[in-house]
Each structure stands twice: as structure tokens, then as C-alpha cells.
Amino acid sequence: MEEKIGTYHHLDPATEAHVEALLTQMTLPEKIGQLYQTTPFGPFDLDDYLAKMKQAEETGTPFEYDPQLREDMPDLIRTGRVGSFLNVMSPRWINTLQRLTVEESRLHIPLLIGGDVIHGFRTVFPIPLAESCTWNPTLLEQASRVAAEEASASGIDWIFAPMVDVARDPRWGRIAEGAGEDPFLGMAMARARVRGFQATNLTSGRRIAACPKHYVGYGAAEAGRDYNTTDFSERTLRDVYLPPFKAAFDAGAGTVMSAFNEISGLPATANPFILRTILRDEWNWPGLVLSDYESVRELIPHGLATDLKDAARQSLLAGLDVEMVSEGYTRHLADLISAGEVPLALVDDAVRRVLRLKIQLGLFEHPYLDETLPERLHLREDFRALALEVAQESMVLLKNESHALSPTTLPLSPQTRVAVIGPLADNRADLLGCWALVNHPEDVETVLEGLGHYLKADALTYTLGCPIKDDDASGIPAAVAAAQAADVVLLVLGESADMSGEGHSRVHLGLPGRQQELVDAVAATGKPLVCVLMSGRPLVIPKLAGQVNALLAAWHGGIRAGRAIADILFGAVNPSGKLTASWPRAEGQIPVYYAHKNTGRPSAEAGTKQFAEAFKSVYMDTPNSPLFPFGYGLSYTTFEYGGLQIENPTLGLEDTLIVSATVSNSGDRAGAEVVQLYVRDLVGSVTRPVKELKGFQKISLQPGEAQVVRFEVPVRELGFTGRNMGYTVEPGTFKVWVGPDSTGELEGEFTVS
Numbered sequence: 092m093e094e095k096i097g098t099y100h101h102l103d104p105a106t107e108a109h110v111e112a113l114l115t116q117m118t119l120p121e122k123i124g125q126l127y128q129t130t131p132f133g134p135f136d137l138d139d140y141l142a143k144m145k146q147a148e149e150t151g152t153p154f155e156y157d158p159q160l161r162e163d164m165p166d167l168i169r170t171g172r173v174g175s176f177l178n179v180m181s182p183r184w185i186n187t188l189q190r191l192t193v194e195e196s197r198l199h200i201p202l203l204i205g206g207d208v209i210h211g212f213r214t215v216f217p218i219p220l221a222e223s224c225t226w227n228p229t230l231l232e233q234a235s236r237v238a239a240e241e242a243s244a245s246g247i248d249w250i251f252a253p254m255v256d257v258a259r260d261p262r263w264g265r266i267a268e269g270a271g272e273d274p275f276l277g278m279a280m281a282r283a284r285v286r287g288f289q290a291t292n293l294t295s296g297r298r299i300a301a302c303p304k305h306y307v308g309y310g311a312a313e314a315g316r317d318y319n320t321t322d323f324s325e326r327t328l329r330d331v332y333l334p335p336f337k338a339a340f341d342a343g344a345g346t347v348m349s350a351f352n353e354i355s356g357l358p359a360t361a362n363p364f365i366l367r368t369i370l371r372d373e374w375n376w377p378g379l380v381l382s383d384y385e386s387v388r389e390l391i392p393h394g395l396a397t398d399l400k401d402a403a404r405q406s407l408l409a410g411l412d413v414e415m416v417s418e419g420y421t422r423h424l425a426d427l428i429s430a431g432e433v434p435l436a437l438v439d440d441a442v443r444r445v446l447r448l449k450i451q452l453g454l455f456e457h458p459y460l461d462e463t464l465p466e467r468l469h470l471r472e473d474f475r476a477l478a479l480e481v482a483q484e485s486m487v488l489l490k491n492e493s494h495a496l497s498p499t500t501l502p503l504s505p506q507t508r509v510a511v512i513g514p515l516a517d518n519r520a521d522l523l524g525c526w527a528l529v530n531h532p533e534d535v536e537t538v539l540e541g542l543g544h545y546l547k548a549d550a551l552t553y554t555l556g557c558p559i560k561d562d563d564a565s566g567i568p569a570a571v572a573a574a575q576a577a578d579v580v581l582l583v584l585g586e587s588a589d590m591s592g593e594g595h596s597r598v599h600l601g602l603p604g605r606q607q608e609l610v611d612a613v614a615a616t617g618k619p620l621v622c623v624l625m626s627g628r629p630l631v632i633p634k635l636a637g638q639v640n641a642l643l644a645a646w647h648g649g650i651r652a653g654r655a656i657a658d659i660l661f662g663a664v665n666p667s668g669k670l671t672a673s674w675p676r677a678e679g680q681i682p683v684y685y686a687h688k689n690t691g692r693p694s695a696e697a698g699t700k701q702f703a704e705a706f707k708s709v710y711m712d713t714p715n716s717p718l719f720p721f722g723y724g725l726s727y728t729t730f731e732y733g734g735l736q737i738e739n740p741t742l743g744l745e746d747t748l749i750v751s752a753t754v755s756n757s758g759d760r761a762g763a764e765v766v767q768l769y770v771r772d773l774v775g776s777v778t779r780p781v782k783e784l785k786g787f788q789k790i791s792l793q794p795g796e797a798q799v800v801r802f803e804v805p806v807r808e809l810g811f812t813g814r815n816m817g818y819t820v821e822p823g824t825f826k827v828w829v830g831p832d833s834t835g836e837l838e839g840e841f842t843v844s
């Protein structure tokens with residue numbers, strides 16, 4: 092069945108007539124109300140909230156937080172002083188609020204409910220970084236659709252996702268929320284997620300609008316510290332950070348969230364270059380711009396605005412439509428308009444964009460929710476099955492070497508006696524990852540439960556070893572004893588969910604707490620070691636990677652992670668995930684990403700250290716290359732690449748590059764491979780990256796099977812931002828690679844003339 096996708100980036104006459112009819116009836120305070128998004132609830136008691144959350148985690152019970160309505164809220168709604176809410180995830184509450192406007196306000200304009208649905212709603216999928224490691228946009232579209240199904244049933248009409256920030260710094264905790272380091276891959280994932288969220292035939296009968304974020308360049312936070320300053324050239328803005336937003340808009344996204352960071356000295360929320368010049372003048376995009384949480388007020392500490400009034404003035408003039416939570420618009424826009432500092436016409440335009448979205452979403456016809464739907468829809472069996480499939484495809488096998496008993500450590504045989512050790516083996520809450528706002532640890536299958544599908548109870552022992560991050564090594568001796576009694580040790584290690592995500596950046600990216608000490612002690616037993624490593628980011632683990640015989644990056648894999656891990660460890664599923672962000676050897680290399688520039692003094696080989704080659708762009712103590720490169724990931728079978736063919740090695744600007752290669756499964760298991768195509772523009776009017784991803788295909792091959800994989804890349808897509816800041820494709824020689832990761836494999840050349 093052809094999926095119907097809603098688009099919110101267009102104008103149509105009937106909607107425009109409805110918008111104008113409403114606008115002419117609106118008073119100024121009602122107009123300003125539409126530009127205010129807030130929470131309906133009273134002062135938020137963080138301590139109380141955290142205590143309840145902790146209690147839920149400890150007892151494995153659902154996290155219930157029953158908030159209190161803000162005292163002034165009913166009147167604000169009745170008088171049209173508020174246009175939308177965020178993160179109200181209860182249909183009962185939403186219906187209550189909606190009734191106040193639909194039945195009791197003058198113009199009956201429904202409220203818009205926004206929410207952070209980052210990797211699933213009740214059916215929690217792997218974190219987005221993990222999801223991107225599937226390199227499977229079709230699957231992510233389906234996952235996003237499931238998220239939309241569940242979120243919509245709970246009353247969300249506006250999803251604050253996808254996060255399409257390109258991120259090249261794993262210290263930044265929000266790398267967990269995006270698709271990694273590459274703009275081309277980021278574009279593919281952005282399109283898929285927007286399509287999935289905006290599917291129109293949802294069970295609820297409602298619609299959802301996506302809100303790509305954070306516009307723009309947020310991932311470039313200096314030193315990986317969240318909310319920090321960014322500073323990059325306009326060329327990097329255009330070539331690296333903007334393309335995933337453009338892709339999301341082209342796929343039909345009609346809203347965007349402005350970022351917290353500054354771009355060239357102007358915070359995004361008050362930056363007319365990105366909000367007007369690019370969105371409106373260059374892209375002609377008519378969508379709605381929402382601020383991030385209080386980012387209007389934050390213009391004051393940024394040092395751009397003297398006070399909230401000034402912040403409101405600058406934001407509105409720059410092109411910001413809706414203000415999230417801070418109250419610059421509600422408090423000051425009326426005065427600013429009467430003083431002539433803000434033209435009413437600009438306010439009207441912003442209001443039009445809100446009304447248009449509400450009409451396009453069908454809220455006027457269907458403001459109310461069926462309060463029984465979540466119960467019937469959430470965690471549906473097919474949703475859970477999809478969460479399992481995504482988890483299986485998202486995990487990346489980083490290492491699988493021989494040990495004394497076997498030529499490869501994985502998959503394990505069910506006859507093996509396994510000592511399971513580590514703080515994430517019997518853990519539910521952390522597998523949900525960051526940004527799982529509908530937090531139900533009881534939905535999660537643990538790794539131990541997953542293993543139970545393959546191992547008899549007497550073939551498995553479990554010891555904690557040590558906690559994730561607390562300073563407690565008292566369990567290590569018991570772990571060593573367990574290891575000694577087993578055939579194979581399965582270490583389940585990594586980060587807790589709260590070590591990544593918003594505001595959770597780290598400087599040391601190794602195993603937290605005493606976990607490395609635990610590994611050292613267990614490694615001394617000489618037993619074969621398998622490590623399942625969970626994290627919200629690429630970690631820096633050269634020592635661990637050297638110690639273990641097999642290593643599986645399992646991320647924070649959502650509610651089905653435990654089962655997916657067991658399926659991979661026992662070979663029921665052949666791993667096929669590939670990294671979408673490089674794993675550094677050392678924190679000091681960061682940012683390390685494959686699409687870097689060559690410099691005037693490149694090292695001859697990526698592995699070079701200083702004194703092997705003097706006065707080259709290398710380190711004295713560590714190679715330039717990452718420990719695990721972008722695109723990398725192993726399988727239980729082997730793939731061979733051959734027969735590179737460039738159909739037309741001399742191309743014009745309007746031609747399409749056609750490259751093919753034969754990929755064969757030379758091992759003895761069926762498997763899936765992500766075949767990747769990279770190019771390099773050798774000489775440009777400005778310098779170009781040493782490699783850029785321009786195509787990928789995920790194929791499945793039976794043992795002995797071969798397939799010709801054919802890529803078609805329009806030459807128009809080989810361009811970049813030239814000297815005059817315009818997009819240009821320049822004639823010249825290009826290299827092309829087809830291979831299993833960003834280090835290449837088959838290499839050829841073509842020219843554009």
C-alpha cells in the first residue's frame with residue numbers, strides 16, 4: 092500500500108482563505124497568543140520529579156508524574172493568550188485544555204500540542220544515532236511512523252524531531268539524537284523521518300507535523316560542550332550543516348526549531364541571515380519557525396539583548412515566529428508594535444504560519460482525542476516487532492577475532508557456559524537511552540532475558556561486577572570467579588542513559604566508573620571475552636578493544652535491545668550495522684571525521700605518527716585515523732568487492748555518473764552489506780574534503796551469491812559552495828571509491844568537463 096505523506100511546506104487557496112478570515116477577526120492579544128508556546132503546568136518541582144523518577148527506576152514501575160495546572164491557565168486559554176503547548180503527553184489533559192479554547196474562547200482556535208518524540212513514543216526504538224547505523228531509511232521511515240502512531244494517539248500533533256544536526260564531536264551528548272557525522276547520510280535519514288512522522292493515515296485519524304531541529308549548526312558546539320559557542324565558515328554552514336534541513340523541507344516539513352547556539356556572532360533565534368535570507372529569500376520556504384526552550388530569553392545572557400523586550404524585538408524582526416516558554420512576545424510585542432519598533436505586518440505573517448499549520452493538521456475539525464486509544468495502540472505487537480528489527484540492524488560488530496577454541500568468537504554456541512558480567516546486563520532503564528519521555532522501564536527486555544532464549548539457566552551465570560559510574564569495585568572478585576568457571580565471558584558495559592542527550596557532554600569518553608578495572612581483572616583470567624558495549628555516543632576505548640575478542644556496539648537499543656543482542660550473539664541474526672560517526676583513538680583527536688580536508692602537509696598514510704614523517708599534519712603520539720572509521724562494521728560472513736566499472740568516465744554537468752561494482756558473499760552465512768560510494772574532487776576553486784559519501788545501498792546476499800551494485804549520481808550533486816558562496820560544480824578530475832566503509836576498497840577516476 093502506498094503510504095500517504097502529509098506536506099506542510101505549501102500554500103493552498105482554501106487554507107489561505109480560512110487563515111485570512113480568522114486573522115481579520117483577531118485582536119492583537121489574540122494574535123500574540125498564537126505565538127506563545129508554553130507548558131500548562133504549574134511550577135515544576137525538579138527535586139520531586141527526580142525523586143519519583145529514581146523510585147520508578149529502582150522499582151521498575153511506570154513513571155507517573157501528575158502535574159498541577161498553572162493557576163492562570165484556564166483564563167489564558169479562554170482569552171486566546173496561548174497558541175500551543177509542549178510535552179503534554181496525556182490525552183485526558185489535552186482534551187481538558189482543548190475544551191477551554193474550542194468551547195469557551197471567542198474564536199475557538201484549537202491548541203497545537205508539540206512534543207519531543209525522539210526515538211519512539213511508548214515503543215522506544217534505539218537512539219537515533221543507533222538507528223542511523225542501520226543505513227536503512229525505509230526502516231527508519233517505518234519506525235518514525237510507529238512513533239507518530241503512538242504519539243498521535245496520545246495527542247501530539249507536532250513532533251520536535253528529527254534532530255538533523257551533523258555532529259562530529261562525540262563529547263557532545265546530543266550526538267545521540269542525530270544521524271552522525273555526514274550530511275549526505277543525514278539528508279537520507281532526515282527525509283525518511285519526516286515522511287514517517289507525517290504519514291497521514293494514522294489510526295487516530297489525526298495528522299502530525301515534523302519539526303527538524305536545531306537550526307542550525309548546533310552540533311558544532313566548541314569542545315563538545317552543550318550550548319557552547321559555535322564558529323564555522325559560511326561555506327561549512329552551507330555544505331555541512333544546512334543540507335539535512337533542506338532535505339527535511341523538501342520532504343514536506345513545514346516547521347523548524349531554531350538552535351540555542353550563535354552563528355557567526357548572532358544566536359540562531361535572532362539571526363536574520365539564517366531565518367530570513369536562507370529560509371525565505373533563498374529557499375522560498377513558507378514554514379513556521381519555533382524557538383528552542385527559552386532561547387529568546389537567552390539572548391540576554393548571550394549578550395545580544397539588553398532585556399526581554401529587546402530580545403523579543405530582535406527575534407521577531409529576525410524571523411522567529413513562535414516563542415517557546417519564555418515570555419518576550421506575550422509581555423512585550425504589543426508595546427513594541429505601538430512604539431513602531433516592530434511592524435504589525437510581521438506579526439501577522441507569523442500568526443498566519445501558526446494558523447495555517449493548525450488548519451493543515453485538521454485540528455479545527457478534530458480537536459479532541461479518543462482517550463482510550465493509547466491503551467489499545469501503544470506497544471502493539473507489530474510495533475514491538477519493528478523495534479526489534481531496528482535494534483538488530485542498528486548494532487555494529489566492531490571486532491570478532493579468533494580465540495583458542497574457535498576461529499571467530501561470535502556467534503556463540505548454545506552449548507557454551509557463559510559468565511555474564513557487567514552493570515548493563517540486568518538493566519532496563521538505561522536501555523531506553525536519552526530522551527525517552529514516556530519512560531516505562533518495565534517495557535524493556537534485559538540482556539539476561541534475551542540470553543534466556545538461547546541458553547539454559549544452568550549454562551549462564553550473572554554477576555554485576557561494578558555499577559555503571561559509581562566508585563564501587565567490591566563486586567570485581569566475584570566477577571573474576573564467575574569468569575574462571577565459564578567457557579566465555581560476556582561483558583555488558585557502557586554508559587547510562589543520562590550520560591548523553593541534552594546537557595550531558597563528557598570529556599573522558601572511556602568506560603565510566605570502575606568498568607575498565609573490571610575488564611582488566613576479568614581479562615587476566617585468559618578466558619575468551621565478548622563485550623556488548625552500550626552508549627549514547629562513540630566511545631574512546633582503545634584498551635578495551637584490544638582486550639576483548641569480540642566487540643558489539645549496541646548503543647542504547649530501546650525496549651527490544653536485550654532480545655536483539657541475544658539474537659546477534661547466538662547468530663540468529665547476522666549483524667549488518669555500520670558506524671555513522673567515527674570512533675576516535677583518543678579524545679585529543681576530536682573532531683575526527685572521514686570527510687576532512689587534506690591540508691598542505693598531509694601524512695602519506697592515515698596511520699602515520701610524527702618522526703615517521705617529519706613536519707606533516709600528524710600527532711607525535713597517536714595516528715590521525717580513528718579507531719573505527721565512518722561506515723565500518725563487520726558481519727559473520729565476508730563480502731568481496733570487485734569489477735568496478737565507471738560507465739561514462741567523461742561527464743558533462745548535466746550527466747549522471749554511473750558506477751557499478753560486484754559484491755559477493757564469500758562466507759558461509761547469509762548477510763546484509765552496506766555498499767558505500769565516495770568521491771573526491773581533486774582540485775577545486777576552494778579546497779575539498781578527501782572523501783564524501785555520495786551513495787549507499789544495503790543489499791542482502793546468500794552464501795556464494797554475487798550482485799552487481801549500480802549507483803547513479805547526478806553530476807549536479809557533486810558540487811559545493813564556491814568562492815562566491817553560490818553552489819557550483821566544477822570541471823576537473825574526481826576519484827571514486829566503492830567499498831564497505833570510508834577507507835575505500837575499489838578505486839577509480841572520472842572527469843567532469
Ligand code: NOJ
Pocket residue numbers: 177178207251304383384593
Ligand atoms: C530543548 C531542546 O534543545 C529541544 O531539542 C527540545 O525540543 C526542547 N527543549 C523542548 O523540550
